[in-house]
Amino acid sequence: MINIAIMGYGVVGSGVAEVLTVNREIIRRRAGDYINIKYILDIREFPGDIHEDKLINDFNIILNDPEIKIVAELMGGVRAALEFTEKALRAKKNVVTSNKELVAYHGDRLLKIACDNGVRYMFEASVGGGIPIIAPLEESLAANDIYEINAIINGTTNYILTAMRNGKLLSDALAEARKNGYAESDPTDDIEGHDSCRKICILAAIAFGVLFEPETVSVKGISSITAEDMAEAERNDRIIKLIARAVRLENDKINICVAPFAINKSNPLAHIDGVYNAVLMKGNAVGDVMFYGKGAGSLPTASSVAADIIHIATCKQKQSCRYIWKRNPDLYVDKLNETQYLHMRETLGEPLGNA
């Protein structure tokens, strides 16, 4: 039996508990052993919950229990989550997470600590919810030089843009997204592209080995997109999508941006609608490859968290230090030159406004 601890019993945490419970036998066959939730850390109380007996509010119980080799950090944020993750790794416990903010801001340091302590820090759920992206990029495409990633990695904005294409006003589309649970009460991070920015920084770090501060990236959201923009795109046989993009240029310089693009209908990203996400990557052997699925939600995200847990349970990585990320702000290029810009326009589409 493999004992784990869940930290944070919110949308994702409860999803992970549900997946590990409902698919217990399937997971046992694949992990080679039962995965047992020993603790659930949360400051809130959940009277009557089926896992009520596992709830604790003191992190030190997890930290000091030698039976716990895997911790799932599903708290979000960068304060307590950072402190607990760091302490768990130093105590030689593997940590899996869905916390994109923490990975985007502190992933380099946490990976280094994991490496130094012979354990893993894994975050499949931090980008694209349930879609397998990080493992395929690190493992299945390991023989490739990945030089370009274009992605729709925010479900809220894609839902809104899809609704606008069907004639809705942005404000109405946002209200509808809220009503359907596809937008947070404060959707600024989504609408203005910051959520996409953190995620593309994570993907760029995996592909290129360099982690950039999300703040250095050129980001434009969808708040200024009008019905006229939509109509204009349609007239040109294009579809507007919020694209998060990372490209390696000459001399290993890297351009990352988030912006709405009027993309060619021949591009498979054009047909990703509603809350779905998709990540299109280009590798020098594989060519174009795309991963598509639900980019958020309790169970899809839990699917990825559980996959990381199973991976740790089954695969003794000989070299857990192979994915160390460097910081090198000098490699960041803010503006494409004319050739690069024309190439982007031809292969992907036209960025809207001054992006």
Next chain:
Amino acid sequence: MINIAIMGYGVVGSGVAEVLTVNREIIRRRAGDYINIKYILDIREFPGDIHEDKLINDFNIILNDPEIKIVAELMGGVRAALEFTEKALRAKKNVVTSNKELVAYHGDRLLKIACDNGVRYMFEASVGGGIPIIAPLEESLAANDIYEINAIINGTTNYILTAMRNGKLLSDALAEARKNGYAESDPTDDIEGHDSCRKICILAAIAFGVLFEPETVSVKGISSITAEDMAEAERNDRIIKLIARAVRLENDKINICVAPFAINKSNPLAHIDGVYNAVLMKGNAVGDVMFYGKGAGSLPTASSVAADIIHIATCKQKQSCRYIWKRNPDLYVDKLNETQYLHMRETLGEPLGNA
């Protein structure tokens, strides 16, 4: 240094040699060590080839060399390939392959031999060329109960159907596919759906743990598709695609079929054009997830073969026996009942003819 042997220096074998050479440093970083091609087994001669000094024509040299821990079987066919694979596994050498025929007909036995000998038999390249499918299905979606797979997994037929949708006759489209290198000189296996059938049998075996003889599967190809069928589909806002499908029904019975379907445009498979492949899976946690990319070709297929090699080099699987496939013909259901059929029609589309 990790010494490997390549068996078969054709389209895929030369692609693997090229990827391992061109991306040598990238692969070293990810595998933790250099991958060195020590032997290339082929009965043909390749004067002037950069790997000429590695060419051998006696399999026993590979078999008896204790330095060779990984063998890439890229010969195709089910005679010598089967014999060599079996001998290599029994000699405790890991085997990776692109040989869909061998996996579809003998995968269960070869996985068992691998398990008994503490080594791996891996075949990412056998389905979908360069697209990561098998590792994501086995690893990233390991926490899911996968209950349905719909796939476009033959590039030749998808190229032809795309050309027919653009107004070409089937015969002209096939001629064009041949001219562009997208069809074999004898394209029967592709056109009549047998190639798709082998691949969906492999995917079904991974998802459900049961391997069915390709011969038991209901298979219909595209040779009888007419311009009128195309026009009729278009009028109904549908697109004709050759779909390989595997579904788990009530009581764990399984239906597998290959047939042209007039699929709904809202289905992401509808927009997979030309020689591209895509596999859409449904899991009870993740929902719909799709993998898309080049389903054939020297370098894309080599990308998957190399990924398996890197995986073996880096991941010491604690339990290499977790994916044993059973044979149980009694679980196969040839015809869907009315409810199942209506569900399929609603979610995927209408099968053409008597499929």
